[in-house]
Amino acid sequence: MKRILILFLLPIVLCATSYVNAQVEFKLQQLSTHLHVLYGQGGNIAISVGKDGIYLVDDQFAKLSDDIKAQVSKLQPGATEFVINTHHHGDHTGGNENFAKAGSHVIAHHNVYRRLKDKHGEGSQFLPVISFSKDMTLHFNGEHASIWHYANAHTDGDVVIFYEQANVVHTGDIFFNLSSLPFVDVDSGGSLDGVIAAVSSILERIDDKTKVIPGHGPVTNKSGLLEYKMLLEQAKKIMLVAIEKHTTLDAVVAAQPLAELKLSYSNWLPQERVTRLFYRSLTSSANSQE
Ligand SMILES: [Zn+2]
Incomplete structure (x- = not known):
């Protein structure tokens, strides 16, 4: 019995050890004179360096902060x-x-402030010190970075950063560039229609030379984002047909309508979870006019 228990526990211990010892591989990619993207573990980080100083878009996980700072200081000290x-x-x-x-100084949409306050408490240093409702512009390092809020897309607090001079855009998780379907956080105010609307709006604001930093996955361009939009629209169409045919959530999930897209899925976001989230998004009262 004891031996069975040890054999059973061994893989768990090994997994935990390899997780702790796992080295996160960071990769820096230059996009313009002042702008770089840092890939690590978690959302892609944009780094602006220049005469005014340094600013980032997103900061991944707490355990990586020192490593991220080390990567940034390779570009510019301070x-x-x-x-x-x-x-x-x-x-x-x-x-x-x-x-x-x-x-x-952390900057984010009001809804990010609200959600981080709910999670970490009033006065926590996780909270932004500057929050806003619709948009703002950061005039820094010779760049005018427009920070735009898109309502009810990946969440209810999404912002997209348009770097006008560099002709670069950071989409956050409105765009998962992983050749698969994204996480639509319907429990945090996200919606599939909101993601499609946001992607359409971003496409209107960029040109063929724009470099597109997704929330996850490699930097791409306008045609990469357009492909993603077409995939989202196709998935929506398939889901609407399935909802019409099978009606209930469980029946739609059982029918596996998204299987026809032949996509691969990550462990944390399998096809079934995507189906459930898309179903909930497409059948919620906010979408009843669709
Ligand atoms: Zn996200």
């Missing part, structure tokens, strides 16, 4: 002045407290 959060999820805001302690 403290990070601002961190813009694209939304409230922990793989994009986990470093907020560490960066705030190091003197950074």
Whole structure:
């Protein structure tokens, strides 16, 4: 019995050890004179360096803050002045407290402030010190970075950053560039129609030379984002047909309508979860006019 228990526990212990020892591989990619993207673990980070200082878009997980700072200092020494959060999820805001302690000012939408306050409490250094409702512009490092709120897309607090001079856009998790379907956080005010509307709006604002930083996955361009939009629209169409035919959530899930797209899915976001989230989004009262 004891031996069986040990054999059973062994893989768990090994998993835990390899997780702790796992080295996160960081990769820096230059997009313009002042702008870089940092891939690590969690949401992609944009780094602006220049004569005014340093600012980031998103800061991944708390345990990575020192590594992220080390990566940033390869580009330019000094403290990070601002961190813009694209939304409230922990793989994009986990470093907020560490960066705030190091003197950074966190900027985010009001709904990100509200959700981080609910999670971490009033006065927490995870909270933005500057929050806004619709849009704002950061005039820094010779760049005018427009920070735009898109309502009810991936969440209810999404912002997209348009770097006009560099001709780069950071979409946050409105765009998962992983050749698959995205996470629509319907429990945090997200909706599939909102994601499609936001992607359409971003496409109207960019041109063929724009570099597109997604929330996850490699940097791409306008045609990459257009492909993603077409995939979302196709998935929506398939889901609407399935909802019409099978009616209930469980019956739609059992029918596996999205299987016809032949996509691959991550462990944390399998096809069934995507189906459930899309169903809930497409059948919620907010979408009843669709
Ligand atoms: Zn997210």
